[in-house]
Amino acid sequence: MxxxxxxxxxxxxxxxxxxxxxxxxxxxxxxxxxxxxxxxxxxxxxxxxxxxxxxxxxxxxxxxxxxxxxxxxxxxxxxxxxxxxxxxxxxxxxxxxxxxxxxxxxxxxxxxxxxxxxxxxxxxxxxxxxxxxxxxxxxxxxxxxxxxxxxxxxxxxxxxxxxxxxxxxxxxxxxxxxxxxxxxxxxxxxxxxxxxxxxxxxxxxxxxxxxxxxxxxxxxxxxxxxxxxxxxxxxxxxxxxxxxxxxxxxxxxxxxxxxxxxxxxxxxxxxGRLDDVLVSGGVNVAPQAVEAALREHPAVDDAVVAGRPDPEWGHRVVAAVVPSPGAEPQLADLRPWVAERLGAPAAPKELLLVDAVPVLHTGKPDRRSVTRLFEGA
CATH class of the missing domain: 3.40.50.12780 (ANL, N-terminal domain)
Structure with missing residues (x-):
């Protein structure tokens, strides 16, 4: 049966x-x-x-x-x-x-x-x-x-x-x-x-x-x-x-x-996931490493990173960031912060401030939603 x-x-x-x-x-x-x-x-x-x-x-x-x-x-x-x-x-x-x-x-x-x-x-x-x-x-x-x-x-x-x-x-x-x-x-x-x-x-x-x-x-x-x-x-x-x-x-x-x-x-x-690795300017970039570096910044409470197709770089690293209370992080400040720790290819090229990072029903970061957020913006 x-x-x-x-x-x-x-x-x-x-x-x-x-x-x-x-x-x-x-x-x-x-x-x-x-x-x-x-x-x-x-x-x-x-x-x-x-x-x-x-x-x-x-x-x-x-x-x-x-x-x-x-x-x-x-x-x-x-x-x-x-x-x-x-x-x-x-x-x-x-x-x-x-x-x-x-x-x-x-x-x-x-x-x-x-x-x-x-x-x-x-x-x-x-x-x-x-x-x-x-x-x-x-x-x-x-x-x-x-x-x-x-x-x-x-x-x-x-x-x-x-x-x-x-x-x-x-x-x-x-x-x-x-x-x-x-x-x-x-x-x-x-x-x-x-x-x-x-x-x-x-x-x-x-x-x-x-x-x-x-x-x-x-x-x-x-x-x-x-x-x-x-x-x-x-x-x-x-x-x-x-x-x-x-x-x-x-x-x-x-x-x-x-x-x-x-x-x-x-x-x-x-x-991190082998499938998640971004190639930016010929260099492998792990989104999890970029997220960890961003969270160390005093103006950042949480972050999720994704990649967008880019004709010059292959992948354009983008970050959705939850600001720390009372802070307003700027891309001009976060880029050198990440570059100093992980190298210039890992530095985000676009930034969105969000109230909370998008997650899947499992609680994992939803990188596809992040990409759609940037496309909408």
Whole structure:
């Protein structure tokens, strides 16, 4: 009998996550109906349906299907068996010091938020949900258990360090991932006494599988010509209805991430997506490095960098910047700041000031939206 995929709309963070999504995820982990948690907004929901095709039979072995961020298209459906999600969650809890209660502050349509539900299921208690606009300090009393954990993206960590550092310190561990985390932000968090742990992973690895550069138990890491490659019991089966992409990415039990990285003393250092590298004036420019340099400027609170086609330079580096409170950063000031640190080709040639950086439903920077912002401007 064909198994069919059920699409479960993910409401905005709030009580409905626990009433609508939490029971369905727990049932899928226990062998119930396979599902995919998808954004509830009509546009993203329609794109998810087009990619996931719930009208067609589901591939054997898959229990949950996670839609990737779609940073280079409409995304792919990643086929995850319950065993992979459980292996990832178990290794995470072992690394953090044992089961505990979780604070959910990320969308459950992305693997990072979904894994908070999985880890909570292993711990035997639903997470506390941080509602939009709610203070972290007000949500903490609802986190169950003696140990308390949370998962955040770097932008959330930065904002909470500005507003509620004491509440962050009350957590036993704060996982930070989904995008590159600036060393300066990590240093600040640790200086504030926050138990921050950087995570590296993706939907294809059932979430983070390398913590503070060190693989979780059972995870293998190697760096090849194609970039960082990962193996272990947390790996996905492949991509929904895309055998060609599956064969290209999953080879002999290893997943090819397409991330640039190096192994130094057994620790993995990730330098960004190979696909994201911009070529400006014949020089490779990593957007993540430019973003990190911009955030070090006192007038910049946050930044996201993209490339626009340029007949002379190949790529024109452009930056959307969130000003620091009371500041008004100028391109004339930011260009030499970046050039001094990364070289002239990395210096942005265009600047837009924005209230917040555009992000995908996963919390990752949305570089395509940045490009469209500049085209509109």
């Amino acid at each position: 064909d198994r069919r995929l059920t699409l479960v709309p993910a409401p905005a963070l709030g009580p409905a996550v626990l009433t609508d999504v939490w029971p369905a995820v727990r049932a899928a982990l226990d062998g119930g109906a396979p599902l995919s948690v998808v954004p509830a907004d009509p546009g993203p929901a329609a794109r998810a349906r087009a990619v996931l095709r719930p009208d067609l039979p589901l591939e054997d072995g898959a229990d949950l299907v996670v839609l990737t961020s779609g940073s280079t298209g409409d995304g792919r459906g990643v086929l995850l068996p319950a065993a992979a999600l459980r292996a990832s969650a178990t290794a995470t809890l072992d690394r953090l010091g044992g089961p505990g209660g979780w604070l959910l502050a990320l969308p459950v349509s992305a693997v990072a938020g979904l894994q908070v539900l999985v880890r909570s299921a292993l711990a035997g208690a639903p997470p506390a949900v941080l509602a939009p606009g709610e203070r972290l300090a007000d949500a903490l009393p609802r986190v169950p258990g003696d140990r308390r954990y949370a998962a955040l993206v770097p932008t959330q960590l930065r904002r909470l360090l500005d507003t509620e550092p004491g509440a962050l310190r009350a957590l036993d561990a704060v996982l930070v991932g989904g995008a590159a985390t600036d060393p300066a932000l990590l240093a600040r968090a640790r200086a504030e006494g926050v138990g921050v742990v950087t995570t590296y992973g993706m939907s294809e690895t059932a979430g983070g599988c390398v913590y503070d550069g060190v693989p979780l138990d059972g995870v293998g890491v190697r760096v090849a010509d194609r970039g960082v490659e990962l193996t272990g019991p947390q790996l996905a089966l492949g991509y929904r209805l895309d055998p060609a992409a599956t064969a290209e990415a999953f080879v002999d039990g290893w997943f090819r991430t397409r991330d640039a990285g190096t192994l130094v003393g057994g620790r993995l250092q990730v330098h």
